Amino acid sequence: MQRYFAKKEENNNFILEDSDYHHIKNVMRMKINEEVEVVYNNELYIGKIENLNPVTILNQKKLNRKKENKPEITLYIPLVKEQKMDYILQKATELGVDNIVPIEVERSIIKLTEDKYLKKRQRWQKICKEASEQSKRITIPNIGFLQSLDNLKSEKGVKLVCSTQEKTKNLKNIVKSNKYCDKISVVIGPEGGLSLEEEKTLQNYGFIPVTLGSRIMRVETVPLFILSAINYEYME
């Protein structure tokens, strides 16, 4: 069943984005009395289409669902080229990321002004919303504001940095030995990796350097690898 995220609920009707109404009428060509899945306030409902001009969706019933047993996952990723970024956002959403926070790092090729960034962020949030509907998520990943590494000082929970230097400690060691944590944050480096100074800074902030193994992955592959690994660890 098609899934949509509601903005709010008014007298038992779900209010969606205009683009969702367009999707219901003109893309899905739905009929009156057809049912859709609606996510509202992180809860899942069945909605019934009562009217098409304008679209009104009645709250039919709330569905009970099994909560996912995994920590909140935050990925700090360097700005990468548009196409790679879109790809990371879509795949990371499919793979259950909770927060994606772009970071400014020495070797990142992309620099953005505040305004440009905010425009892009809107687009990125839309990509995450659509991927969330498509992959049947209950939450939409949140895209943070562009951060410098210094802003990661106060980060809580289990904190990792993908290191080009670290040879012994790997992702598995740390994720396994922190199985019951509430929050995992991972800093991913750009092509060529973080600079030694950057790695050092993050270690001073309590980020544990880990290797992802001997294989060299492209920067856009790393978030998928990490999210897949964490999903796997928490499978039951």
Added chain:
Amino acid sequence: MQRYFAKKEENNNFILEDSDYHHIKNVMRMKINEEVEVVYNNELYIGKIENLNPVTILNQKKLNRKKENKPEITLYIPLVKEQKMDYILQKATELGVDNIVPIEVERSIIKLTEDKYLKKRQRWQKICKEASEQSKRITIPNIGFLQSLDNLKSEKGVKLVCSTQEKTKNLKNIVKSNKYCDKISVVIGPEGGLSLEEEKTLQNYGFIPVTLGSRIMRVETVPLFILSAINYEYME
């Protein structure tokens, strides 16, 4: 250091593809006496560029390397649109797949004639070679011929099928409980999944149905998820 795969070795010189010579001269603009990594017969060497017209690469020395401790991984994937296929091949190579075998399934949208397939296969093999160089692999994944599910009858090793029906057995259960196997083969379904008959057929051939969890992944995300999970399981 740039890595290349050699076709053969003749009087202590490595013979590469013409496209590699072009890459050395015109893309990397290498100079005489520069060194490159050369993989030949699944072994890693340092080669020295002795001449540029034509390029000749001397075998300097063989490097010892730690063998990867993981089973041989074969992915059976339905034919998907060109762009998704290229993407799966590149990422699966980065993530250590050994064999990729396209399969003909009921719900696959793409149908190919034998000739068309062979042409595509050449292109795909090239994508895997380049991704192997880029991700510093010692082997290039092998792309099999297009198979019908009946040809999987004789498959050896641990055999899994990504199931839309299975609710209890998951990827982790099976991979963990077969940790010391030599070979894992996984059949991935198309958008909409394999048909019930197809799943049944594969189960009759000894493929164990597994779920990948509650989240819905796009068909091109599934191979990455599975490979990342297996890599994670074998990290040490």
